[in-house]
Amino acid sequence: MALSSRIFFGTNSIYEIALVDCTSILSQSTKQDSTIESSPTTTNQMTLTTQRFTLEEYLHYDDGTDSLYELVNGELVSMALGTGQHGAIAKFFERTFDAENHRLGREWIALQGIVGVQSPRGDRWDTVRIPDVMIIPKEQWRNLQNREAVIRLNEAPPLLVVEVVSPSTKSVDYRAKRAEYSVLNIPEYWIVDPLQAKITVFTLSEGWYDEVVFIDSDRLISPTFAELNLTVNQIFQSEI
Numbered sequence: 001m002a003l004s005s006r007i008f009f010g011t012n013s014i015y016e017i018a019l020v021d022c023t024s025i026l027s028q029s030t031k032q033d034s035t036i037e038s039s040p041t042t043t044n045q046m047t048l049t050t051q052r053f054t055l056e057e058y059l060h061y062d063d064g065t066d067s068l069y070e071l072v073n074g075e076l077v078s079m080a081l082g083t084g085q086h087g088a089i090a091k092f093f094e095r096t097f098d099a100e101n102h103r104l105g106r107e108w109i110a111l112q113g114i115v116g117v118q119s120p121r122g123d124r125w126d127t128v129r130i131p132d133v134m135i136i137p138k139e140q141w142r143n144l145q146n147r148e149a150v151i152r153l154n155e156a157p158p159l160l161v162v163e164v165v166s167p168s169t170k171s172v173d174y175r176a177k178r179a180e181y182s183v184l185n186i187p188e189y190w191i192v193d194p195l196q197a198k199i200t201v202f203t204l205s206e207g208w209y210d211e212v213v214f215i216d217s218d219r220l221i222s223p224t225f226a227e228l229n230l231t232v233n234q235i236f237q238s239e240i
Contacts, residue, residue: 050075053126059148068113071128073121089164089192089235090132097135097160100225107138108159115141116150117158119180129177133162135224157184160224165193178202182209188224197236 052074053061061069061076069076090112097110112133119127128150136151136158144151151157161181163173173191181189182204189202189209203210203223214220220230 059150068130070116070130071126073127083166085194086132086164086166089194090162092235093133093162093190093192096228096230097133097225100228101135104227108135109138109141110135111141114149115144115158117161117181117184118150118153120153120183121180127180129180131158131161132164134158135160153184157186159186160188160190160222161186162190162192165191165195167195170195178209188222190222192235194236197232199232199235 053071053076067078069078094110094112101108101110110133113130115134115136116128116130119129121127140156163169163177165173178189185204187204191200193199197215199214199220201212201214201220201222212221214232217231217233220228220232222228
């Protein structure tokens with residue numbers, strides 16, 4: 001059975017106010033997020049250093065390894081490997097979205113963890129998120145080929161973003177990223193939570209986020225993929 005509620009984070013006409021509200025939400029969780037991200041136990045994110053980086057410094061940072069980093073309030077956060085299930089779910093959605101886009105003749109592409117999104121956190125230090133999966137037009141992807149693969153604040157946002165929850169990212173996925181992605185006007189944001197066996201689909205409508213939670217045999221309902229025929233059980237219980 002699907003559970004629904006309605007969440008407001010701001011509208012285009014009062015963007016600055018929305019950003020202040022979003023910042024208030026984020027400022028309350030910054031310490032919690034930092035604690036989670038820097039935990040020495042088994043995590044998917046770990047704060048690398050207390051040194052602060054500007055956006056330009058982050059875009060040109062190279063530590064000589066293949067490590068992937070998010071930038072959170074100016075600090076590098078290492079994107080450690082998740083569980084095999086985490087990676088399999090992200091890969092499943094990338095393949096599924098690409099197949100559906102091809103079937104519908106859309107010039108869109110699904111990308112797994114290789115493109116960042118500059119976040120509108122209202123702080124003097126920059127933040128760049130790297131979603132587990134995102135969908136953007138192929139033309140936009142081609143334009144990123146010869147530059148740093150980060151979508152800036154003045155560029156069109158992704159069409160859809162998916163985050164797969166891990167124990168270390170739960171608070172960030174449900175709170176900080178939800179607020180940030182809404183202010184970015186990302187039309188649709190999915191939180192895929194294998195810890196609770198549920199999928200939450202947030203849909204932006206006139207500046208409001210409509211939230212629907214899907215569990216068990218619920219068929220996922222997505223404005224972006226209206227003909228997609230998937231249930232929560234299929235995703236979490238099948239071999240994907």
